[in-house]
Every structure is written in structure tokens, then in C-alpha cells.
Amino acid sequence: MNATKLFSTYQLGALALPNRLIMAPLTRGRAGKDRIPNELMAEHYAQRASAGMIIAEATNISETAAGWNESPGIHHNAQVKGWQKVTEAVHKKGGRIYLQLWHCGRASHPDFQPNGETPVSSSAIAAVGDAHTPGAKGYNDYPFLTVG
Ligand SMILES: Cc1cc2nc3c(=O)[nH]c(=O)nc-3n(C[C@H](O)[C@H](O)[C@H](O)COP(=O)(O)O)c2cc1C
Numbered sequence: 001m002n003a004t005k006l007f008s009t010y011q012l013g014a015l016a017l018p019n020r021l022i023m024a025p026l027t028r029g030r031a032g033k034d035r036i037p038n039e040l041m042a043e044h045y046a047q048r049a050s051a052g053m054i055i056a057e058a059t060n061i062s063e064t065a066a067g068w069n070e071s072p073g074i075h076h077n078a079q080v081k082g083w084q085k086v087t088e089a090v091h092k093k094g095g096r097i098y099l100q101l102w103h104c105g106r107a108s109h110p111d112f113q114p115n116g117e118t119p120v121s122s123s124a125i126a127a128v129g130d131a132h133t134p135g136a137k138g139y140n141d142y143p144f145l146t147v148g
Contacts, residue, residue, distance in 0.1 A: 010052065015096060017052035025055045025100040031072035035060060037082030041072070042089040049095025056086070058102035064120050066112040067104025069134050074099065106142060109133050 010017040030040055048054055060066045060073035073079045083099065090097045104112075108119035109131035127142040 012053070015053070017096070018050075019052040021051045023048055023051045023054040025057050027057045027068055027071055029068060029070040031070050031082075033070065034078075035066070035071065035073040036078050037072045037086050039085070041082075042086045045086050045097060046089035046093050046095070049090045049093035049097075051095065054090065054095060054097040056097055056099045058100045059083075061101050061103050063114055064108075064117075065103040067108035067119070067131065068112075069132065074101070107131070109142065 006021065007019045010020050028041070028044065030044070031037055045054060045056060058068075058071065060071060060075065062075050063073075065075075066073070072082070074083055087097055104119070105121035106119060106123050106125070106127045108121075110116045110118060111131070111133035113119055129142065131142050
């Protein structure tokens with residue numbers, strides 16, 4: 001695609017994009033321990049509002065969904081209100097923003113889970129590699145899971 005086309009408008013369903021630059025979801029880990037979107041995140045996304053469209057970072061859909069330090073959630077009111085700060089800041093600058101939802105499944109670790117429980121997953125097979133957890137050790141093997 002040549003540069004002229006990249007900066008031309010695009011009709012994406014009902015959405016009129018001013019250009020064809022789509023910001024990919026990028027986990028920043030800036031939501032704090034309570035996982036509530038904040039002013040820093042609103043600033044980050046508002047700075048990028050001139051993109052054709054922003055897909056905001058992967059966001060936890062429940063307390064058990066988390067698998068990354070300080071990733072945001074959207075499963076209780078304070079988090080919804082936090083995201084509203086973000087979307088308002090982006091809309092004020094004329095941008096379009098969508099949210100990526102995630103549940104980390106087996107790519108989580110008991111350190112992220114309520115009461116240190118085993119993560120909920122669709123698979124009982126442990127993921128290959130290490131979970132980057134908030135604990136002192138930093139990196140820990142992904143756990144084997146039991147199918148409930
Ligand atoms: C710091 C960082 C955070 C990322 N966070 C997410 C994320 O939250 N969701 C996702 O789908 N991909 C995430 N990605 C993957 C990027 O979106 C991906 O690298 C981008 O789409 C470019 O695609 P490519 O790596 O296939 O070229 C992340 C990548 C990086 C480097």
C-alpha cells in the first residue's frame with residue numbers, strides 16, 4: 001500500500017475512518033494493582049487519537065481472567081468508569097477506540113488468582129514457558145490445570 005492510500009479514508013462498516021492506520025492492542029501494565037484504568041492511560045490513548053482506529057489493550061473480563069501484572073479490567077463499576085475517562089479523552093480529540101477483551105486461561109498463574117487458586121482454562125495442558133508474576137521470583141512455570 002502506498003503512503004497516499006494509507007492516509008486516505010476508509011469506511012469500516014458503520015465507522016468512517018479518517019485514515020487506515022489501526023493501532024494494535026498493546027498491553028502496557030499501567031492500571032495499577034487494582035486494575036482500574038487511570039489518567040496516565042487516558043493520556044496515552046488520547047495522544048494516539050489521530051489513528052484511524054485504536055484497539056485498546058487486552059482487558060480482563062473477570063477477576064480470574066488476569067495473567068499479566070497491572071493489566072486493566074472491565075468487570076466492575078470503578079473499572080468501567082476508568083475506561084470512560086479513557087474513551088472520553090479519545091473522543092474529545094476526535095478518535096475512535098475499541099477494547100480488546102481477554103481471559104488468560106492457562107496463561108495465568110495462581111499468583112494472579114483469587115485465594116491463589118489454580119487458573120480456570122479450557123485446557124488442562126500446561127502452557128510452555130514462564131508466567132511473569134508479581135511475586136518475588138518474577139518468573140514461574142505455568143501450572144498444570146485440572147479440568148473442572
Ligand atoms: C508490549 C506489547 C504488548 C502487546 N499487547 C498485546 C495485547 O494486549 N493484545 C494483543 O492481541 N496483542 C498484543 N501485542 C501484540 C501486538 O499487538 C502485535 O505485536 C502487533 O499486532 C504487531 O503484530 P506482529 O507482531 O504480528 O507484527 C503486544 C505486543 C507488545 C510488543
